[in-house]
Amino acid sequence: MAKGYISIVLHSHLPYLIHHGVWPHGLDWLHEAAAETYVPLLGMIEAADRRGLKARFSINLTPVLLEQLLHPTFLESFPQYLEVKAAAARRDQNEFLALGEGECLEQARQWELHYRDVERRFVEGFGSNLVAAFSRLAEGGQLELMTCAATHGYVPLLGTDASINAQVRLAVATHQKMFGRKPRGIWLPECGYRPAGRWEPPHGEAPPLLKRARAGVEEILAANGLQYFVCDTHLLDRTVQFSPYEKLAQPPRFDRPPERSPYRPYFVGPPRRAAGQVAAFVRDPQTGVQVWSGEHGYPGDANYLDFHKKRWPTGLRYWQVTHPKIDLGGKQPYSRTRAVERTRDHARHFVSLTQNILRAEWARTGRPGILVAAFDAELFGHWWFEGPEFLEHVLEELALQSEIETISLGGYFDLYPPDARIDLPEGSWGRGGGHEMWWNADTEWTWRDIYPAEAALLELISSGVGKVDPTERRLLQQLCRELLLLESSDWQFLISTGSARDYAEKRFRTHRDWFLEIFNMLAGYRECKQLSGAASERLAEIEATDSIFADLDLAIYQEWAATGNSAAMPATGKVG
Secondary structure, three states, X not given: OOOEEEEEEEEEOOOOOOOOOOOOOOHHHHHHHHHHHHHHHHHHHHHHHHOOOOOOEXXXXXXXXXXXXXXXXXXXXXXXXXXXXXXXXXXXXXXXXXXXXXXXXXXXXXXXXHHHHXXXXXXXXXXXXXXXXXXXXXXXXXXXXXXXXXXXXXXXXXXXXXXXHHHHHXXXXXXXXXXXXXXXXEEOHHHOXXXXXXXXXXXXXXXXXXXXXXXXXXXXXXXXXXXXXXEOHHHHOOOOOOOOOOOOOOOOOOOOOOOXXXXXXXXXXXXXXXXXOOEEEEEOHHHHHHHHXXXXXXXXXXXXXXXXXXXXXXXXXXXXXXXXXXXXXXXXXXXXXXXXXXXXXXXXXXXXXXXXXXXXXXXXXXXXXXXXXXXXXXXXXXXXXXXXXXXXXXXXXXHOOOOEEEOOHHHHHHHOOOOOEEOXXXXXXXXXHXXXXXXXXXXXXXXXXXXXXXXXXXXXXXXXXXXXXXXXXXXXXXXXXXXXXXXXXXXXXXXXXXXXXXXXXXXXXXXXXXXXXXXXXXXXXXXXXXXXXXXXXXXXXXXXXXXXXXXOOOHHHHHHHOOOOOOOOOHHHOOO
16 A cells, blocks of 8 residues: 555646737737747646556646637647748758857747647647546546636625626536546645635725625535645644745755645535535645746756746747846757756656655655645646656656556545544735735735726525526626636735736736626617627627637526525525
């Protein structure tokens, strides 16, 4: 029997980008993620499977990402993007050859091979369908597919339980539609959690609608048939915290035994009958530092490809990190051979660290623990170019020993169901452990627009709008889409980090304005039961632009509309 298990959990998400810009902000973000993370990751797992290496990763794909990966615009534009990048690499080769820059010339050749290989895998290997490729690996036992809130709405700050339920219910429905089965687990956006009880926003006067008792997030998950989620370490043990969004002057220390073990799942919230309980798996901070931190972790190694320095005008990268704090002008030429060798060293260190942690857990408890190594999927390949090779070498190192095995969250849940219950506090894996990244002086204004929109939609649905009249239903469906896109946590994140603030503010205001425009269309239609020709054209234009969740079911809101923010479960979703 294994003395412990490691579950590598990858969170895959991008906001809705199609029809909202291309470069520098927009659709090319999706192209980059597919070319540098999704296709290489799928290829690596397939190759590992052929070699008998068992990944058993748990991967969450947000519904908004799944919709985009199957969108006709992406299916047409992605091969074109790859051809443009391969051609850029050929141009760079000619220039490097003329300049006698041998090291950069070799990397330019590697870039052309990379994009050609991605195109071949995408078209021939995956049939231009990445969703189906993920599904095949799940059916073969290499992946467990989880879900996430539909548009990555930051759950703790959403104003109504109906809005949270809509994000979760739509996520489950989309997952079932895409993969033919309901998900068992969910990645809460930013690991954000809030318990049951009376709740008000962090700052400012709350609208009356918000001043009510709220359901715990786990209650809404249970009502939608979900069994587990991932929480951050400090929600279990307040003395331990590592946020991927914070730079560390010094590496954190983990030399004190935890107050509660983060290497086992716990049922969350008040005791209920087993069928209605939802468990939390706890993110491990030690492996998190090693893989996330550019200052004290693997990605900061001198030999790895530097993310920030790019060659104009092709945008390709030819320099190594050299040193995390060195000026871009001091970056040295990149060597792919040296970098891949470093991934082997780091994989050995990672597995050794995992062994030590799980041996200690075995010694303390006599029970095989689970180490949840949770990361953004885009870290592997996009941000850390050698990341897929690192994961492959981790699987190779694990195969050389017998103490630790890979396992999915669902696999461990079935082997060792939770036998303890905890109450979790409010929080996230964001900066400071709370809501600071999404609610601060720069983003507070967004919530003042979200909350009235939530209340307005809830009032419409509570009054029965859209139940009979097909035009009302059509207008209400697009109103729901605009609210869901307005709720994306990405806008506050990009504003807070400053990485694409103008784009995020523009996107937020676009969805807010379109929500108001459709709301007024609906009000006018309800008065005269007719849409003008101009209004019909405008509605069709917005529908074509934000063509997401085509078969959106208004029941995702209707089931909770009558209860408002009450902590009582709807009649169809009681859990105890």
